[in-house]
Amino acid sequence: MRVVVTGGAGKAGRAVVADLMAHGVDVLSVDLVRSPQLDCEQLVADLTEYGQAVDSLRGADAVVHLAAIPAPGFRPDELTFRINMTSTYNVFSAAPLLGLRRVVWASSETVLGLPFDREQPAYAPIDEEHPLYPESSYSLSKVLSEELGRQFNRTTGIPYLGLRFSNVMEPTDYERFPGYWDDPNLRRWNLWGYVDARDVAQACRLALESDRGGAEAFIVAAADTVMNRSSAGLLAEVYPGVELRGELGEFETLLSNGKARRLLGYEPAFSWRDALG
Secondary structure (H helix, E strand, O other), rough: EEEEOOOOOOOOHHHHHHHHHHHOOOOEEOOOOOOOOOEEEOOOOOOOOOHHHHHHHHHEEEEEEEOOOOOOOOOOOHHHHHHHHHHHHHHHHHHHHHHHOOOEEEEEEHHOOOOOOOOOEEOOOOOOOOOOOOOOHHHHHHHHHHHHHHHHHHOOOOOEEEEEEEEEOOOHHHHHHHHHHHHHHHHHOOOOEEHHHHEEEHHHHHHOOOOOOOOEEEEEEEHHHOOOOOOHHHHHHHHHOOEEEEOOOOEEEEEEEEEHHHOOOOOOOOHHHHHOO
């Protein structure tokens, strides 16, 4: 199996490439830059150019599309929206042209209403039935990309699986976590969520291996929060009007992995608690 990973030089991309290669997959990383940390074949390409997107995917069986301006605030709003939408359209449309069997791509937790200033969460833990409240040009590009995936799936039959990643962390990032613990408002913006890059990689591989059809979105988060106090207590203190649905483990994530567990077999394997003791 040959898989193209767009954005392979990025934080999530490097982990995805390493995981796929460890499982015997032939990987091509496509990015604006080369990474000395990658052992796979690399191609420098600008996916906002349709011809380059087509050339990048030629010969692949599937694509993991991670390339994007990765969050609000990095670039001007219009540029973020234009680059993310154009590159995603080009990858999504090149896939059926070239006969790819599956598209797995990075959506985002931000579609759910982050930073929850204008609209508070409708309930918690948040799942895929939660209303979408895009609050930035970045999150709007992800909402529209999910609709784009549905449209391409209807017309081509190719599965387009969007993974709504929480805040992606590498092990070295965990050193910052104790700085969050005294003030729960510091990380209220995403309900204290995160996901280890290695679990991002797991989710991408499972989505590639899955027999799921259609165009679906899955929340992908760690099993716990970034905090050292109970999740129910955090919710009651910071969002007292938000309904808590169901039983909740002491430190359990408020971004539900339930759908990814049921349909993809995703089980978060990494936590800051193991890294920091």
